[in-house]
Amino acid sequence: MRGIPATLAVCLAFGLALVPAAAKAADPVAVMADACSGCHGTDGHSIGGMPAFSGKKQDELTKALRDFKSGAKEATVMDRIAKGYSVEQLDAIAAYFASRKK
Amino acid sequence: MTNISRRTFNGLLGAAGVLSMAGTLSACSGGPKVVVIGGGFGGATAAKYLKRYDPSLDVTLIDADKSHFTCPFSNTVIAGMNDMAYIERKFDVLVNKHGVKVHTDMVVAIDGAAKVVKTKSGQSFPYDRLIVSPGIDFKWNAIEGYDEAASHIMPHAWKAGPQTVLLRKQLEAMPAGGLVVISAPGNPFRCPPGPYERASLIAGYLKKHKPKSKLMILDSKDAFAKDKLFKEGWEKLYDDIIEWVPAAKNGKVTKVNAKEGVVETDFEKFKPAVSNIIPPQTAGKIALDAGLADKSGFCPVDPNTFESTLVKGVHVIGDAAIAGEMPKSGYSASSQAKVAAAAIIAMIRGEKPGEMSAINTCYSLLAADYGISVAAVFAVQDGKIAGIKGSGGVSPMGANYQFRKKEADFAVGWYQSVSQDSWA
Ligand SMILES: Cc1cc2nc3c(=O)[nH]c(=O)nc-3n(C[C@H](O)[C@H](O)[C@H](O)COP(=O)(O)OP(=O)(O)OC[C@H]3O[C@@H](n4cnc5c(N)ncnc54)[C@H](O)[C@@H]3O)c2cc1C
Numbered sequence: 301m302r303g304i305p306a307t308l309a310v311c312l313a314f315g316l317a318l319v320p321a322a323a324k325a326a327d328p329v330a331v332m333a334d335a336c337s338g339c340h341g342t343d344g345h346s347i348g349g350m351p352a353f354s355g356k357k358q359d360e361l362t363k364a365l366r367d368f369k370s371g372a373k374e375a376t377v378m379d380r381i382a383k384g385y386s387v388e389q390l391d392a393i394a395a396y397f398a399s400r401k402k
Numbered sequence: 403m404t405n406i407s408r409r410t411f412n413g414l415l416g417a418a419g420v421l422s423m424a425g426t427l428s429a430c431s432g433g434p435k436v437v438v439i440g441g442g443f444g445g446a447t448a449a450k451y452l453k454r455y456d457p458s459l460d461v462t463l464i465d466a467d468k469s470h471f472t473c474p475f476s477n478t479v480i481a482g483m484n485d486m487a488y489i490e491r492k493f494d495v496l497v498n499k500h501g502v503k504v505h506t507d508m509v510v511a512i513d514g515a516a517k518v519v520k521t522k523s524g525q526s527f528p529y530d531r532l533i534v535s536p537g538i539d540f541k542w543n544a545i546e547g548y549d550e551a552a553s554h555i556m557p558h559a560w561k562a563g564p565q566t567v568l569l570r571k572q573l574e575a576m577p578a579g580g581l582v583v584i585s586a587p588g589n590p591f592r593c594p595p596g597p598y599e600r601a602s603l604i605a606g607y608l609k610k611h612k613p614k615s616k617l618m619i620l621d622s623k624d625a626f627a628k629d630k631l632f633k634e635g636w637e638k639l640y641d642d643i644i645e646w647v648p649a650a651k652n653g654k655v656t657k658v659n660a661k662e663g664v665v666e667t668d669f670e671k672f673k674p675a676v677s678n679i680i681p682p683q684t685a686g687k688i689a690l691d692a693g694l695a696d697k698s699g700f701c702p703v704d705p706n707t708f709e710s711t712l713v714k715g716v717h718v719i720g721d722a723a724i725a726g727e728m729p730k731s732g733y734s735a736s737s738q739a740k741v742a743a744a745a746i747i748a749m750i751r752g753e754k755p756g757e758m759s760a761i762n763t764c765y766s767l768l769a770a771d772y773g774i775s776v777a778a779v780f781a782v783q784d785g786k787i788a789g790i791k792g793s794g795g796v797s798p799m800g801a802n803y804q805f806r807k808k809e810a811d812f813a814v815g816w817y818q819s820v821s822q823d824s825w826a
Contacts, residue, residue: 328756331744334451335737335761335779341819349815376797376809377777381761384779384793 332385333393343400358398365390433458434750437519437529439509439688441465441493443472444535444720444735447824449502451743459747462527463496464519466508470825471562473593474732475817480559480570481603482611483770489562495826509536512692514713531746534694534701534710535720535735536686537561538592541699544682545585545655552660556677559600560592572676573607579614580675583665585655586621587682590700592721592730594627595776597680599766602632605640606769618674619646620667621653627729628766628776628796635768635806655679685722692716700724705782706758707745708738717742726787728780733816734762736824758782765813771803773810 337343339350346352353361367373368382369390382390436452438445441463449463469492478484496502507521512532519527540558542549548556559569573582582604586597601619608615617640625648626632636644647653657666658679665672665679684690684699694701694710701718703710705726708717719742720735728734737760745755763777778794780787797809 328744328759330455331740331756332759334740335759337823338733338736338761338820339763339816342823345822346815346819347822348818349811350819376805376812377763377775380777380794381763381779382793384761384790 329392329396332389333396336381336393336397344397353397354400355402356398358394361394361397362391365394433460434530435460435462435528436531436533436746437461437527438463438533438535439512439519440535440537440686440720441467441470441491441496441504442535442537442720442735443732443820443824444537444739445533446470446491446493446496447736447739448533448535448719448743449496450500450824451740452746453500453502455743456747457501459750460503461501462503462505463493464505464507464509464521464527465493466506467563468506469493471566472732472821473560473562473596474820476559476562476566477596477600477603478767479562479566480573480600481607482570482574483603486567489566491821491825493825499826509688510691512688512694512713512716514692514716517715530715530750532716533739533742533746534686534689534692534716534718534722535739536688536722538683538685538721538730539687539690541682541684545679546657547660548658548679548681552658553679555660555663556658556665556679558680559678560596560680560683569676569678573604573612576612576615576675578612580612580616581672582608582615582617582676583672583674583678584617584619585665585677585679585681586619586623586626587680588622588649590730591680591683593732593764594729595632595764595766597621598626598628598632599768600678601644601646602635602640602766602768605636605643608643609640615643615675617644618672619644619653620655620665620672621646621648622655624648624650627764628774630799631774631796632766632768634799635772635774639769639772683721685718689718689722694718694722696724698724705785705787706741707749707755708742709745709749717746726780727778727789728760728762728787729764731762731764732820733764734760736820737761739824758787760787763816765809765816767810767813768806769810771810772806773808773813774806775809775813 340346344354368378438449452461472489475489493504510522511520557565557569559565652667652669685695703723708719710716719738721730741758748755760780765775774797776796778789
């Protein structure tokens with residue numbers, strides 16, 4: 301119980317508030333990927349002039365991100381962004397978005 | 403929960419040997435309590451993402467106003483390209499879709515020891531963790547004569563709302579051939595490219611509607627964000643309108659007399675038709691009052707969790723925070739909000755918070771079809787938030803019309819996306 305705040309400890313003790321076990325959304329990859337949503341909308345569901353990528357398959361996203369990083373895909377800004385991540389990080393981000401709500 | 407009587411509950415607690423917890427029992431229905439001060443970019447995003455990452459949290463957002471007018475795109479309102487409704491963000495989706503509790507009230511005190519927030523109307527909000535995202539306030543009289551009363555005559559328009567409308571009205575009312583002055587502050591301040599975007603869009607308005615007018619930027623600095631790109635664009639679009647006067651050429655405004663309409667540097671006096679004075683800034687007043695700020699006027703934080711290094715249990719994000727190399731922008735604030743939300747959840751669960759990763763982008767419009775940008779990806783390096791080497795940077799110099807037009811369209815797209823991501 302160490303480190304769990306009092307409120308939660310009491311609640312858990314009585315089963316009154318169950319923290320969902322699948323709270324994976326807060327893992328480091330989610331936090332890294334969700335930074336992209338300021339431009340692309342939550343989960344890539346852009347509603348305006350930015351390209352939406354919700355619904356794209358993982359391998360399409362992986363390829364697009366790697367190509368932005370290498371410069372193979374033309375960009376106004378995505379090249380500058382993609383260069384901030386390792387290939388492994390980009391692949392993890394692609395996997396994350398592919399797994400989110402379409 | 404509601405039908406368990408106090409007595410029974412105390413009995414249960416006694417049995418569990420955690421009697422002292424009675425005060426926090428009400429939180430059980432919604433899990434641990436996180437209170438968020440401010441419904442701007444940082445606060446709204448934090449509230450939404452806290453619920454996204456852990457729906458069992460009891461999240462309360464408190465803002466002084468019923469809705470938030472965004473500074474981003476307020477320059478387009480000042481230039482007559484959009485109306486105020488375009489920049490108004492409401493909180494109803496946070497409530498209805500994401501389950502955030504929203505209170506309209508001014509926070510007047512934070513008791514970090516008792517973990518309670520107090521509001522002007524007399525309400526108290528206990529918390530397990532607190533997020534503070536109050537934006538900025540102004541150092542009145544840092545420019546002699548520029549106090550709050552003077553700002554009703556010479557608007558700053560550096561918080562969107564009535565100030566935005568006032569500056570717009572003054573521009574509409576000014577005569578053709580008049581002088582507009584923008585006084586830009588020294589670093590650090592909210593939105594480093596903001597004064598120069600504003601100068602550009604106002605110049606665009608003058609060009610069309612107030613022929614022969616001039617715009618002077620009196621600057622307290624000798625360099626500014628994206629300056630080469632701005633100057634390249636000004637030469638193309640507004641060569642006969644905009645004049646930028648750096649500090650080295652006595653650009654720094656030291657004194658104003660609002661009633662007489664006079665703006666002064668050390669060597670010159672101006673009597674502009676419209677004066678837009680952007681004064682030096684500090685973290686929002688509530689952060690200063692709560693002892694969250696250091697001598698700089700901004701708030702030191704742990705770079706991975708944004709927890710204040712001065713008051714435990716309180717996380718400061720957005721313009722109010724000292725966030726290493728991240729500029730004070732709406733994008734930064736919302737990106738930091740997600741990092742802080744995840745860190746808070748980890749800390750509540752007794753887990754180790756992850757490492758921060760964040761993005762900033764600032765698009766600036768020089769005209770409706772001329773956009774430029776700066777972008778960067780950030781991580782903690784040597785204990786400080788810093789841009790990842792080899793990433794980021796600004797738009798290319800010398801790009802053609804199509805490229806600038808594309809970025810102008812992406813600027814609008816960004817605003818639509820960030821509005822959705824933060825408030826909807
Ligand atoms: C002209 C201009 C243009 C800009 N353009 C851009 C841009 O294009 N892109 C970009 O990324 N950024 C831009 N910015 C910067 C951006 O506005 C800020 O960086 C951003 O708003 C910071 O978010 P925040 O959450 O720290 O504060 P804010 O968004 O200002 O939110 C603070 C909120 O807290 C509330 N509040 C404060 N104190 C209290 C209290 N005691 N009790 C209750 N509520 C309180 C306020 O009412 C407000 O709603 C621009 C700024 C300006 C001035």
